[in-house]
Amino acid sequence: MATRIDGKVISQQVIDDVAAGVDQFMTQHGFAPALAVVLVGDDPASHVYVRNKVKRAGEVGIHSIERRLPADTTQAELDAVIDELNSDDSVHGILVQLPLPPQLDESSVIARIRADKDVDGFHPLNVGALASGQPQLVPCTPLGCMIMLRQTLGDLSGKRAVVIGRSNIVGKPMAALLLQANCTVTIVHSKTVDAPALCAEADIVVAAIGVPEFVNRSWIKPGATVIDVGINAIELGGQRKLVGDVHYADVEAKAGAITPVPGGVGPMTIACLMQNTLTAAIAQTAQRS
């Protein structure tokens, strides 16, 4: 039976470290690190995510600023909000919750955020820094997955890792981080021929495809470590239930270690957002003094 990798416990360790770092920052500077969260429109899931981020920020002593904009916000209006936050020295981190309503261009919004305030790690400069092996601000979900992998396996050098999914938010930065940690990395995606066979050679599997319970035990090498990034709401017997991209009950019997959903990667993502905000605040204040 696989060991369950407890995201609640590991994220609490990250949160405790960040809270201590925030305390030290406050003592040194007399003000708190600040995170601005921009939410456009009425997507219910986005509202829940933003509420959780703001709540966590409060718990670690990070000051949060919420900017809620209507669903019909124009590009010029959103650009003006970002410009204002970019030039406000009291704001250290800026996060624009995705997805955005269709009239808004996500790429140009991401590129408009000052790279040193881009706590999501999505700005082209941060993407390039990670790809060239000199990471600055790193996307929160892959960062959280790496912390869990290091706690479970220690040194990752030489391990075979398969990332399922090639999104900009998870798959691509995850592969870059695993490569940086000296893994041999394969990305499989919807056009891959025989993804299960490639996956079955992996010591580490990171599933980030957004399809409920897609990965079953036939994909998994005995003893492999499985990180499930998926958060999918399904109806089961008339009840709403959250499941991952991995069929937990099926894979649990074969894997060496596995993250549950919920309570796995989810809490790590928010903890790493807090860590990135503190990192950004330290870098910006060091530059000014």
Ligand code: GUN
């Ligand atoms: N929407 C889903 N995940 C994310 C994330 O990590 N950052 C932002 N900004 N939006 C998201």
